Amino acid sequence: MNTPQDSSLGREVAYPSQYDAGLLFPIPRAAGRAEIGVADDALPFIGHDRWQAYELSWLDARGKPCVATATFTVPCDSPHLVESKSLKLYLNSLNSERFNSDEAARERIAIDLSARAGADVAVALGLPEMVEAEAGESIDAQDIEISDYGPPNPSYLSSDQAQIVEELLFSHLLKSNCPVTGQPDWGSVVLAYRGPRIERTGLLRYLVSFREHAGFHEQCVERIFQDILTFCQPSQLSVEAHYTRRGGLDINPWRATPGTESPIALREVRQ
Incomplete structure (x- = not known):
C-alpha cells in the first residue's frame, strides 16, 4: 500500500550504494484531502510543493564527483506526493552513478520524480558557492x-x-x-x-x-x-x-x- 505507515519513515534503513529509482515512495494526496472535504478533481486552490536539496552528488563520465544544490517543484494537482525520507534515500543512491553531463543528471532526477508524483516535476540545479x-x-x-x-x-x-x-x-x-x-x-x-x-x-x-x-x-x-x-x-x-x-x-x-x-x-x- 502507499500510506505513510508503509514507507521507510521512522524505520532504520541502510543507505543505498547503487542508483535505485524504486526507493521513491509516492503517497496519494486524495486520502488527506478527503479529510478536509477537498476532491482531487475540483481543487479550490492552486500551488506547488518546492523542495530544496543541499546534499546532491553524482559522478561524471570519468568518475570525478560532482556536487550541486537542487530545487524540485511538484505541482499541487499531481496525484501523489513523495515521502521525504524516500527522497533522501533516492538522492543518496545517485552518489555512485555516472552521468555524461550535469544536464543528464538533472533530466534523470526529473523523470524519476515525475513518474512517482504522476505529473511533471521541475528540477533546477545550482552549483555550490563559497x-x-x-x-x-x-x-x-x-x-x-x-x-x-x-x-x-x-x-x-x-x-x-x-x-x-x-x-x-x-x-x-x-x-x-x-x-x-x-x-x-x-x-x-x-x-x-x-x-x-x-x-x-x-x-x-x-x-x-x-x-x-x-x-x-x-x-x-x-x-x-x-x-x-x-x-x-x-x-x-x-x-x-x-x-x-x-x-x-x-x-x-x-x-x-x-x-x-x-x-x-x-x-x-x-x-
Missing part, C-alpha cells in the same frame, strides 16, 4: 579520471619544493560517512598554506578518497591536516571544513599550525 572563492582557487574543475573512493590515500599528495608559495585552495567534493549511522557527511574544504606548491591533481584525488571513509567530521579534518603536513611539508598550514547540517547543526572543524590566525566564520550555500 565566499572564499574571491580570494582562493577551486581545485574541483580539473578534468581528471578518478576511481579511488577509499580508504583515504595520502600517497596522492605531493608538492614542488622548487616553488614556494602562499595560497588558498578549496574543494566542495569532500564526502565521508558517519561511523555510527552510516549517513553520508558532505563538506567543503578550505586549505590555506605557505610552503612548497601543492600539486592540484593529487590533492583532489586525495580528498575524493575520503568518499567511502567512516570518520567523524573532526577526525577527517585532523587526518587531512596531518597528511598534508607530512607529505607536502608546508611551513604554515590551515585546514577548515564546512559541513552541511545534521539535526539543525553544522560543524566546521579548523586545524592549523600554531600561531595561525583563526579564520572568519563563513557559511557556504549548502549549509
Whole structure:
C-alpha cells in the first residue's frame, strides 16, 4: 500500500550504494484531502510543493564527483506526493552513478520524480558557492579520471619544493560517512598554506578518497591536516571544513599550525 505507515519513515534503513529509482515512495494526496472535504478533481486552490536539496552528488563520465544544490517543484494537482525520507534515500543512491553531463543528471532526477508524483516535476540545479572563492582557487574543475573512493590515500599528495608559495585552495567534493549511522557527511574544504606548491591533481584525488571513509567530521579534518603536513611539508598550514547540517547543526572543524590566525566564520550555500 502507499500510506505513510508503509514507507521507510521512522524505520532504520541502510543507505543505498547503487542508483535505485524504486526507493521513491509516492503517497496519494486524495486520502488527506478527503479529510478536509477537498476532491482531487475540483481543487479550490492552486500551488506547488518546492523542495530544496543541499546534499546532491553524482559522478561524471570519468568518475570525478560532482556536487550541486537542487530545487524540485511538484505541482499541487499531481496525484501523489513523495515521502521525504524516500527522497533522501533516492538522492543518496545517485552518489555512485555516472552521468555524461550535469544536464543528464538533472533530466534523470526529473523523470524519476515525475513518474512517482504522476505529473511533471521541475528540477533546477545550482552549483555550490563559497565566499572564499574571491580570494582562493577551486581545485574541483580539473578534468581528471578518478576511481579511488577509499580508504583515504595520502600517497596522492605531493608538492614542488622548487616553488614556494602562499595560497588558498578549496574543494566542495569532500564526502565521508558517519561511523555510527552510516549517513553520508558532505563538506567543503578550505586549505590555506605557505610552503612548497601543492600539486592540484593529487590533492583532489586525495580528498575524493575520503568518499567511502567512516570518520567523524573532526577526525577527517585532523587526518587531512596531518597528511598534508607530512607529505607536502608546508611551513604554515590551515585546514577548515564546512559541513552541511545534521539535526539543525553544522560543524566546521579548523586545524592549523600554531600561531595561525583563526579564520572568519563563513557559511557556504549548502549549509
